[in-house]
Amino acid sequence: MAETGLCLDNLQIHHRDGRLLAAVNTQVAPGTVVSLMGPSGVGKSTILSAITGALAPEFTCSGVITLNGRKLNELAPQKRRVGILFQDHLLFPHLSVGQNIGFGLPPGVDDRATKIDAALYEIGLEGFTNRDPDTLSGGQRARVALMRMLLAEPEAILLDEPFSRLDATLRDRMRKLVFDRARAANLPVLMVTHDKADADAAGGEVIELTLSD
């Protein structure tokens, strides 16, 4: 088994009572995208939460999750270095746009203000530092969420239907932006989606999950 990338080795999610919810066995190489597809309730998002370490208490998981050779299963969520984007971009509403970006910057990075401004410039939001996130358009929010995640220097990216709330033209641009950035940073990407077009744009392996009962 490859040492790099994100490996889900026989990952199984069970209900507390022992029923199997979902199972997946795959490996996402750096710079590639694997898409998880399937009907609602099949446990796609739950698989992502097992990887981030935010699995709800009514579930348990078995199998081994490794990222670049590190075993994640026992690690606290904040030690896993796995970034995630949700369909609601979930900017922190009490912080400014700049503070949201800054939340991603690791502690100890100096000259934070310059880095935040540069990051906003990169996504075409120059001068938005002090803006209220609530005043941003959907596309702008998506870009801030992406940049916030990237600045935290994740080693893998999880996407939980991040494009489904955007309208069609924005969706194409946002997909391209996310996949380009992930490829440029040589990160493995695991994407949960309902949209065949997402998977086509990603161009990688597609895993169809089916209801286990």
Place this chain on the structure above:
Amino acid sequence: MLRNKTNNGGGWGLIPLITIAVLLGPIAAGLLGTLLPAFGGMRLTGESGFSLTPWAMFLSEPGIEMSIWLSVKTGVISTAIALLGCILLIAGWHGTRVFKALERVLSPLLAMPHAAAALGLAFMIAPSGWASRLLSPWATGWERPPDLLIVQDPQGIALIAGLIAKELPFLLLMSLAALPQIGVRGRMQVAQSLGYGKTRAWLLLVLPALYGQIRLPVYAVLAYAMSNVDVAMVLGPTTPPTLSVFILQWMTDPDLALRAPAAAAALTQLALVAATILIWFSGERAFAWLRNRSVNKGARAAGTRDSVSRLFGLSLASFAAITIIGGLISQAIWSFAGRWRFPEALPSSFGLRSWSRHGWEALDVTLVTLGLAIAATLIALVLVLGCLEAEVRRGQNLGRGGMIILYLPLILPQIAFLPGLQILLLQFGAAQGFTPVLISHVIFVLPYVFLALAGPFRAWDARIGTIAATMGSSADGVLWRLRLPMLLAPILTAVAIGMAVSIGQFLPTLMTSGGRVATLTTEALALSSGGDRRAIGVWTLVLTANAWWPFAAALIIPRLVFRNRKGLLHG
């Protein structure tokens, strides 16, 4: 099988245990301190041994059966009418503009301490009260106050009215908090499409779910109505008074030998409340049975007129609003009144004399009251936030048992265990100073702070925490940097509720300080028997103002802090 790392609770499991101890410790001690003296323990003479003398003393007191009957009668009738009014108001008016307006008027009344509301009602309905002045002499023909016993009438009608006016808004707001979880619109549409009349559909489909959500608050109202002293002292009968006032008189009597029969009476009060709640519970069952029978028959009652029930609900709510607000206004007028002869509707002169006479003392007492309220609320807030965060860290919510413990201080009659607490504190020479009072306030503040905060805290989008964690934020970081700041508005509301509860406490303050700590509520009630309306006006106005300003602050502060954060203002 591997368990995810989030279930590691760390030291967080301790906080719920501390909270339970804070709630149950004093209650258990108080019950013990009531139980022992009632059966001959802890006698002042130093003797000990089982004895039924306290019971004999208690039961031989003239008029005691009447007292017991009054407590049951006023408690049950006021609770039943308040509940009926609340149900009919929601059934008939929910979703209308009238309802919105009433909700806006009634919400602030909730924060008003019982003592202030009771005194306000007395100001309105007394023979020389504002209502009589407004109607005289043109409607009544009275040139002087009629010789009628309206306030403190022997039947307890004024007391019932006062309790309804105060408890209807409480039940209404508890119901409104519960309604969104029920999905009223969907249920109603289904039922009406099947041909059921509106009221009938509501009674069959919404009410059972709603009642299930407000059952514990209803029990709390019933217990309070049966055993309160603050409203009963002002509006209740005097010869004999309700059982709780009887107990209070004995407990505050210079003759310490009366503590033992008071303890026996307190146990009786507890048994009365327990038995009444049990009977009430059987009543719920009987209703459910009748409802099931009617569901099984499938009667639609599509043509039923609901105008009568709508009118009843509306009048009752209007009564509550008018009496309490009218009482407040007349207290304000009295505090500035110079000469005010009956039957003039307004004083012939206004002045600041009452304020200069009582204002400074009221200010001193305000500082003590606020100190107590802030301290008790902060302690409660820390414990509640700790319990709620412990739920997150340990991945399990407070169960049914926890909810019952939380409601225990609200359902258990104060008069049943506070006297025992006083007896114990006296025994150990600890019935002085601030600390016992503070602890007793925390017992009653904490459940309300929890009930106010639990919903918003649990509803917080956990994915925000996940995002922060994936960016390297620890669980503590998520709590301090994201969850708590985002919950600023509900936290401030919970603080305001906690402070209002503390400010309104009468019996805990009186009992645990041995009468040596004066708050705005104890002072206002101490004045109530004197009948100096100008003094009462000043004190109750200061009391109500202090119960209200924290709510104003809770509305304004988030608007200032988040003025550039719209997502938190209308989110």
